[in-house]
Amino acid sequence: MESRCSSVDSRLTARGMGSVSSTQQSVRVESYEPGEKKCISDVRRTFCLFVTFDLLFITLLWIIELNVSGGVQAQLEKEVLHYDYHASFFDIFLLAVFRFAALILAYAICKLRHWWAVAITTATSCAFLIAKVILSKLLSQGAFGYLLPIISFVLAWIETWLLDFKVLPQEMEDEHRYQLFVDATENAPPMGPGPLSDGQFYSPPESLADSDEDLEDKHDPEKALIQKVS
DSSP states (O other): OHHHHHHHHHHHHHHHHHHHHHHHHHHHHHHHOHHHHOSSOHHHHHHHHHHHHHHHHHHHHHHHHHHHTTOHHHHHIIIIITOOTTTOSHHHHHHHHHHHHHHHIIIIISOOOSSHHHHHHHHHHHHHHHHHHHHSOGGGSOHHHHHHHHHHHHHHHHHHHHIIIIIHHHHHHHHHHHHHHHHHHHHSOOOOSOOOOGGGSOOOOOOSSSOHHHHHHHHOHHHHHHHHHO
């Protein structure tokens, strides 16, 4: 009985180990699947957060500039309703809105994997800011005349650097790793039943109570009767 129990336990252990290993492999494959587990990668999410920070920071600086220049409501009427290209900061705020909308649409909603969208936004921003500084009178309007164009210029280039040197290479590397893991999983040999234990090979114990002759006598009643009479 002990040998039979050991053989059964060894088979159950081998099957359990095979099921556990297959479960671990399926869990690892699911953890590598970007479409089901993570709709957007960590580096891309960081990039989108920085794009949002770009808009909020430029907006904050513009509101501070409005408040310093003579009140938010009065300056809004002056810079928005009576817009003047040479003296207004409203267009720099609109430029930040344009970058935010274009980049979030391209890389968060559409999930593009190319640099052309950020290249367009950065080139547009830089060209506009350079023309704004040369043709307008921002440099004569105090510290904000220097601060807003410079910060907007720097943030646009940081967005390009993040996407081109961080987001796209990291996502390509993650995809390459995932593909290697999937190929290795598909080409792996199937799990066998496991090594055979000594308990699987057993012989029935010898019976001491009944010998071979007693078994023959039980099957031959006449012989047994003659033996009893004699």
